[in-house]
Amino acid sequence: MLHVAEAARVSVATVSALINGTATVSPELSQRIEQAIRDIGYKRNAIARSLKMGTTRTIGLTVPHITNPFFTDVVSVIQQAFDRAGYAVMLCCTDEDLNTQDDQIRLLLDRMVDGLIVARVGDGAILKRIVDDAKVPVVLLDRVCEGVDTDTVVLDNQRAVFDAISYLIDLGHRRIGYISGSFDISPMHDRMTGYREALQAAGLPVENELVRFGNFHEVDGYNATMQLLSLHDRPSAIFSANNPMVIGTMKAIRDIGLSCPEDISVACFDDFPWSDVFQPQLTTVAQPVKAIGEQAANLLLDRLAGNRDAPPRKLALKGRLMIRNSCRPLGAPLGAIAQSVSA
Template structure:
């Protein structure tokens, strides 16, 4: 293993001079600097960047905690974070909490102990107390796709209620009146806000909210499949379903087909997220698109800004959603015509 002493001998300088060149701790003449850099290249010397960063109080690493790294929505957000961080010279340590609060808190503590320069919580269920504890350590934080009430913390999310309204309004405009809703696993954002938008759209369309049509899911294919079968088993089954994410919508399509319902002729289905899978579903899925990659870019940018200036006021960025029409929705009664 090549050491600084080897570099010093090759460059005919002191070890101290090599250290100053590597760590930029003292001015060194251009001639000596060139000799040291040439020796490093010839010997293949790799400086200990972590040790150098720790001496400066930084490691050029960021931590990112997501509830499900296999979910394509989080994968696309993560890509935006990683691309932006890499461009600025930072590496990202990705942790998967499986939606488990205890595991999430363990990872947060591990990241803090590893001296990461900042942490992004994506759709986290992290407690208010834990956020405050990290802030007390002066750890820069950004929360993505989640509101943490009564905590002054940087956050980035989409207008989930807007998305729920757009999805439900679209189905109402197609003539549907019995509209099922498959929710996410939580009563907090983003799932709750999407259901709020669903309720608002029904009220605006003078359609009574039937609580029996609101089924709790888990943001996974299987939960969408089970919830759709439950909805379609009703005597007065819905003619349309708003699933609060695309994975559950794909599960609902399978359930409908197994029960002999054609999508969209017999049953219209709208998803949420617009993951890449949505355009390849059969039929291609009408969905609410949210700017996943942009969320990651904005979150990483906000974290880097917070790291540079810890005293700036907390910021909250809300990004718009949009309705993306494909082939999984049709006018009510389309099969009869």
């Protein structure tokens, strides 16, 4: 900065005022300083400026699966929101590993991020301790964490699955297979609750043999579907609790020599770009990805703007059932159930 000041024939304080925006500099001096910066090729030392100003204009973001289209899209929305606000985003992928998550959050805090957005994995005890000790605001994304007192943005997963299963029941399906992810995270627990409540509302039994668990990956959906289709009284429809697993479901149906929806109907949670390109086109529960990402960013930006003492806010957004042609009717519709399908 000293060389810039000498070249522009001004004080170091004047150069600092222009670069950091801490005081008004006349147009004439501003032009001289900017020309000197170009001539010298001066670049600000971001680390030194951060230490001086007490802020890095950087946000930490952790997600469990960057290859999952839902998280890919949410990350893109969050990135754009903070870019408009003048912040950089440091992204970490935990791959659903608790130790990795905790290490990454500590790393982000060591890098002096100004705030965190976390789609948490595993037990919340360590995350609670980290959040309680952190001196920066934290927003939880997609997944709640009991005991962590902070802003949260989620989907109403229970209602979304209730509507989807009710739709299948309305089509006449009575044996509906369900492929769930791990109960370690709140959305899977809520989605399972929605599945059970839809069956109970229609007077149908909840049969444990129709429920299979995976770990969110394609291979899990494939193996779970094979198990369901090997039952003596196999289901007439299968619902997958996330989109990577439904790809495995469709492959399993093909490999076993069956056809969707002629032999078995399929629906899943999370819409994704190629869901309407599949043959058949997949019926899905679409999450409001843009709203989820923007709300998470807005909550954190509000805290960063100084609103630190307001009570924690929890936003639960609504999903939308996208009805396509991967599910076929088996019998007379149940009008009362049909009315509960989300538009």
